[in-house]
Amino acid sequence: MEKKTRNPLGIRVLRELRGEWKKYAVIFIFLTLMIGFVSGMYVANNSMLIATERVKTEELREDGHFVLKEKADKDLIEDIETGDKVDVRAYYVWDAYGDITEEEYREAFRSGNYRERLQELYDEADRRAAEDYENAVGDYDLDDPYFRPVPVKVFENFNKEADEDIDGDGTRDSGIRVYINRDDIDLYCIMDGRPAETADEIMIDRMHADNRGIKTGDRISVNGEEFTVSGLAAFSNYATLHEKNTDMMFDALTFDVAMTTEEGWDRINAETRYEYAWLYENRPADVKEEKKQSDNFLKALITQAAFADNEIEDYVPEYANQAIQFAPEDFGSDKAMGGVLLNVLIIVLAFIFAITESNTIAREAPVIGTLRASGYTRRELTVNYMMAPLIVTIAGSVMGNILGYSYFKKVVVAMYYNSYSLPEYETVWTPDAFVKTTVIPVILMLVINFIIIRRKMRFSPLKFLRGDLKNSRRRKAVRLPDISFIRRFRLRIFLQNLPGYLMLFIGIGFVMIMLAMAVGMPNTLSYYQAHASEMMLADHQVILTSDHDEDGNAVTTSNPDAVKFSMEELLLVIDDSEESANTYGMEPGNRYAGIPADLKDGEVVISSALSGKFHIDPGDEIHMKDKYGYDSYDFTVADIIDFDGGIAVFMDNDSFNRIFDRDEGNYDGFFSDSEITDIDEDFIAAEVTSEDILKMAAQLDHSMGAYMLYFQYLCILLSAVLIFLLTKVIVERNEKSISMVKILGYTNSEVASLYLVTTTIVVIISEIITAFLSRIAMAEIWNNMLKRMDGYFPFVLSAQGLLRMIILVFLGYMIVMLIDFRRIRRIPMDEALKNME
């Protein structure tokens, strides 16, 4: 049997790879790093997600929790566990009748026609009860015909909120929420040490301990009581340390979660939070069903709590629990963003490859013509010219995946452990990572290169032999304006390389969006930190436990800066979403919130943050409702106050007390620009200062700040690589012309000014345009990111930030320009003479 001769064209591919090894090495390294990082991200995400899912079953993570104002008795717990509603109509009747004052009764009896008068009062109470009931039914859909009881198992998960003193100096360093050791719900993964076993031991959150430098065996003080840290744990219901579910950001720096023995817990002198966790008797199959069950359970809980004359202070189903969901959601968005970035990059690289190969085909046209004339098919040659990009992409993908599983996974995991309280994990094989980082890039590379190279190969052998790879209709020169020769020359270079420059524009745009994040995030944080005081209505906010003492005397202050306020936390209902909004009642014309004196009934002013986040303007209607109560409210926005520190609604205090059924003159605390020192500590529930506002910025800075600088360097590298690959094509394409003008007597600088200035101008213009576009894009991304959190602060990318972005990319370009200048200098003059030999 005759041995078939191997296709010699394969050797051409190898020689191409060897001859252009610098270019291919740059692309290979870049692909390897990018794919490696994204692959590592997928593997780490997937492994972490599986670990957090495992926590759900193995560590009995709750299906949700609620907090009651009073401890629930056994009967109430049993009623709640039925998951069924009680008829609350009677509650409203009882409540309305209870609202009839003694004075009204007296007046009725004094009227002489007391039966009729009493009947009127009762009718009025019945009417109010019916109205309140109808409102509750409307707001909470209590008469939902599809309501089905949701039986649950309820667990006590009581805790106390206290001050944590880490350094033993007697001052508060952090807040701490201490639970009692438990073994039936919300278990934990021990990361170091062991659980508390004695009354003076405590186990705290690993993340908080890392952030604050606390180690097992250290002593900390909780509300003045000394404890030894017996261990560090990842609590299953606190993957992120969100103090409140409405917090914009978790806070592992100044908030801690801990667990101690019952005796240890009793030592802590603080109020008990009556938190109850629940597990559904029938596990929901998916999030949709979970949401439905949760909605039904809330309806039942509202009626049960009201009927027992208790109050729900907090209700957080698992799917809406930030402390549980924030991390997995963040994994998800990281994966989505990483995937998109990788695909965009692969497309840009595929086009660069295709342009490079087109250039090679044009250069090797006579050879291709000869091969075609000798009988090689168009398909054989197309495949041959596609091989180099494909080999590099596959090699980059394989190497990237190896690094992804071995090295980058650890980098990403370290990033996550730096932010989240995650349990231990096991690396799991992630087919998704392989598809996203290998299959899709290879397909993208294959398709784009196939289309472009196949198109380039469509010419006849004769045309290839003549080097005439233009359309049959000869390309005409674009008429240029009567400007200087040099400018026209540069314009011609621009027109000749338009597709390349378009890719350059897209590539720079892509880098700029990443840079907008890398530069904008620290920018936003530092802006936020610098303007923290503006983020508060006043430098100090004192919240009182009561506005009067036991003898009925008002709790007040002589501080002239102090202004009274009342506050309710309501839900602002916008389309299908609900946003937590603080609603304040204050004196009109006060110095901290400019409430106009002439506000009409039902009119409010809102903060600029609220206006900015939801695009609400004066004249618009807003709909609000009690968080877990029974009332809803409609207001008209009269004006907007310049306050970016929170989602807030303001009205005058008289209207506030009337609307929220409070006594006349009632208030919740004081705003003041100077410290209030003359209120007894017993009456102070909390004091909020700008330090608290800075918590979020500090946490973001801690979690991401260091990475942003590396990210900026990565962007410089990325832009340099993209520009390098494209300018290489431009220079190579014009090698003969460059050689020719050198023969004519052009100096290297003049040649560079002809061929490089065009690229420089394109780079600068692309940078300026895309810098502004990326700021708009990033602000939009930021708004979308913040929509899933309560609160708002705007994305800030200052003029200096924009300038920094432009300079960073230009620095990358400068490096490339030096390489290009060297490349131009090295083009020999005999290059133009080659076709003559």
Add this chain to the structure above:
Amino acid sequence: MSNDKEFLIISDLKKGFGEGETRQEVLQGINFKAAKGEMCVLLGPSGSGKSTLLNIIGGIDSCDSGTISIGGDTLTAMNEEALTQYRRKHLGYVFQLYNLIPNLNVKENIEVGAFLSDKPLDIDELLNVLGLYEHRHKLPNQLSGGQQQRVSIGRAIIKNPDILLCDEPTGALDYRTSKEILALIEDVNRKYGSTVIMVTHNEAIRGMSDHVIRLRDGVVRHDDYNTHKISAAELDW
């Protein structure tokens, strides 16, 4: 100091390529002189070294030994920067395959040459002389071979060079077009007084030259002056 009769002096010029056993001596001691404004034709078979000689005269290749003096300046003593300035000020180059810049139109290709000169010729007038005025906005790929060579000549002479180096300027052209191009070169020589050094293997072209140098195996075999010069139009082959 130079005089017009010894405008170009080449003395004992040697050039080899390769190393060791594969080394090939392409020029083995070339000597000749050319006067200012004369039309000098270098004839010889392939491999005789004529293109190498032209490239060395043009300052785009270097010799191993010997000297070239043009207008009193010694090329072989010049560094790269000086050579660039020399090409810029004194030389025009015409190649067999034109070497036009593909993305510049006719006028712009000629302007590439004009840019280098302090006192370039009037471009529109030159376009008319070259018969290219109506084609001035076309790209090279829209032109015939003869038209492209005209552009190439235009680019070379727009700066009114002292020396016009032509390397097989008709090598890729048909008979009629070749004669047109030769007539144009003759015109340029006469009108602008440029010294023309033309490499060709077309024996017939010697008829229109003042000075004929024959090369073979890297040495000058004959160095003659043409006493019966005819015009390009009268050439036949």
